[in-house]
Amino acid sequence: MKAVRVHGPGDVRLDEVEAPVAGERDVVVRVAAAGICGSDVTYVRTGGVAAPATEPFGLGHELAGTVETVGAAVQGIRPGDRVIVNPMGDGNAIGAGVPEGAFAPWLLVREATLGGAIHRIPDDLSFDRAALAEPLSVSLHAVNRSEAKPGDRVVLFGAGPIGLGILIFLKQRGITDIAVVDTTDHRLDRARRLGATLTVNPDRQDLREALGVAFGTGELFGWPVVNATHWFEVTGSAAVVDSIVALAPFHARMVLVAVHHDPVPVNFQMALGKEMTIVTSMAYPDEFPDVIAAIEGGVDLSPMISHVLPFADFEAAFATAQDRHASAKVLVTFDD
Incomplete structure (x- = not known):
């Protein structure tokens, strides 16, 4: 064969x-x-x-x-x-x-x-x-690791298959305020079809301004912040990690899903001042049965x-x- x-x-x-x-x-x-x-x-x-x-x-x-x-x-x-x-x-x-x-x-x-x-x-x-089922299991594990719940405000960087799967399961969990950020318009269109509240292409829009209009803004120790509670990194870009640490507010949660093949510098002074929670998510230890049930249930x-x-x-x-x-x-x- x-x-x-x-x-x-x-x-x-x-x-x-x-x-x-x-x-x-x-x-x-x-x-x-x-x-x-x-x-x-x-x-x-x-x-x-x-x-x-x-x-x-x-x-x-x-x-x-x-x-x-x-x-x-x-x-x-x-x-x-x-x-x-x-x-x-x-x-x-x-x-x-x-x-x-x-x-x-x-x-x-x-x-x-x-x-x-x-x-x-x-x-x-x-x-x-x-x-x-396999990529969706990666997505569901990331959502489980995030501990996101209804009422939370989410920024999702990366609208590839894993990011779109995360969007699907956030919506299923009752989370309605979700911004998706990507530099590819056709992927942002797919995110809108799956129910993203806001889509942002940072190549053409000011990211801080667009997110601030959606979620509100604030200031911490002189740092301007966007009032989103959960930030997913699904791009593998070091620049995105830097943006999340810079934009996230006090007690924000960052979920790292993408594989970074090189060391990534992190502004831990800023992360410390914000008391950020940084969570990593790898594969799918327990999610396969729940994903199969969701697929059988007719999720789009x-x-x-x-x-x-x-x-x-x-x-x-x-x-x-x-x-x-x-x-x-x-x-x-x-x-x-």
Whole structure:
């Protein structure tokens, strides 16, 4: 079968590999849809997860499909089950430095358990929507870490797929005052479709002024501030961290969701004076079931998806996913 694998920095190939065979405690999933993540782009650029890998590894970790074969010792999972795969479940690390990756027609899931790596979905849930469960789980974990509640005022920097997912779950939590900041107009349009109260493009608008009109302004120790309670950083930009610390008011909460690949200087004098709470959010230790329930409940996910391309066009799909001015979530689909 054909499988996308990373061979080194900037070296991603469509290789011919053996189709997987399930061991006694494994399952093989026939992939129907898989999303391209910013992490995939970073892994290709790096040639590995954190450093260049010594062996080629499979790419892709956001997927849904149908169980093809089941090992003799696997319980509760049957061939034909329509499923979402948690790539980190049951000790797997799918698409993160191991041979298995989602960009292949069949995927081996090791030591598979129902509710661990394998989550069953109903027949009427499309695979395109189901494949969004992984990035949405990242988003929900960030919202959980934020402890945001109705009545809070939120500024969300970054309207890519993770940021849009955060917006979805903030709205579900009853939070109505949400400003989304991004330099890409089509992503801001997607945020408006999902219910953002205010969208700001700082390339064309004064950020402090626009946020101040929405949330009010104040002053602390001579520092002008914007009266928003929660600030999400989903861009990976050091300049955004600096802006948040500068703009946030007393007792504000900053949630760092994006990966910063270089050290980021922080004005801790200002953060200290404001008694800011700085929270980091990584992956999704417990969120998969709640996300699946939200998807099954009919939450509108259409603004998150910008492109759906067949696996045969993976090269074009991957190029599109790297162009933030042209894309949101790019999905790759496989023939039945």
